[in-house]
Amino acid sequence: MLKIVVLISGGGSNLKALLEAADAGGEPFEVVAVGADGDAAGLAHATSRGIETFVTRPKDYDGRQAWGEAFLAEIERFSPDLVVSAGLMRILPEGVVSALSPNLINTHPALLPLYPGAHAVRDALAAGATETGVTVHVIDAGVDTGPVINQRSVQVLPNETEDELHERIKEVERPLLLQTVRDIASGAVTLGE
Template sequence: MVLSIVVLISGGGSNLRALLEAAADANFPARIVAVGSDNDAPGLEHAEAFGVPSFTVVPTAFADRASWGDELLAQVEAWSPDLVVCAGFMRILPPRFVAALSPNLINTHPALLPAFPGAHAVRDALAAGVAETGVTVHIVDEGVDTGPVLVQRVVPILAGDTEFDLHERIKIVERDVIVSAVESIAERRIVLPEPARNRQHQENPS
């Protein structure tokens, strides 16, 4: 099975680039069908370079977060993806978006969850004085970095590390981990749970 993927980004798109490069190999079991963003992100240039369509849904163009989420969902669902990957997507997704796509909605996070959730994970790990942090790929739920963990990999914190230094080392690992996770999902070495809506239908057939 070749997995079809929509990737969501907010920034430079280094994880997106890693996925695009992996998917360019005919033997890789996934294809990126579209890339979405919440702003005119520089990472969209990677999609253009690989000939992948992109879309942008800017929150300030909508009356409220729910309306923005509904439009983002419509744009994603137009591509009928098997999996949606949040790769440096820096906004909390509204409940209707999550309910429609999870558990086929995953995120990369620069820490070993449940430690250091949120937008400042690298800074928080340094401030806590821990010896190691890392990368987590997890299913997105309605909380902030609270969904089930799929893959984790440790990154040591070195003496004298700045936030920038540590984050750059984490990014290198993160690129490898997200490509590996997507490959494992496509090859069913990682099996995502059945969506709740499917379970409910099986339990209460009409």
């Protein structure tokens, strides 16, 4: 059974998809804890199931490195096999990445290497892209530069807004993340090779 810690910043729709799949039974993974960098609404998905949560706020620490060390210590308490950044809107400090990677993955709303960073959907629309998508990748020391594990494309519709496109990307992102986690748990995907 693959033990997972999920990291979030917001509503946790990807987290919810993982938890609902686990609730249904027969999955080769379990979410053992959920961490956030603030009072994320998505933590409720975990607490309602009795899954432990932790919040490590950057403002409570003297600098990014100190925050990263505290966040890493919380993550490591659960001895996870895999850490999933599922909507954590913060770049993890180098010490966190080096301690956890390659067993540290992220979802990104674009077909990397196109449109890295926090505004991928907006950037795709601004570039006039007719296609974008979602990527699940290993987190490395760069910003959305780690090895790609899985990708799915999403067509950009005429006159589509950023919010509309982002919602359609999320509909593809949730099952892609779930399948990727299943593939890692079963050994069909091996990280770090």
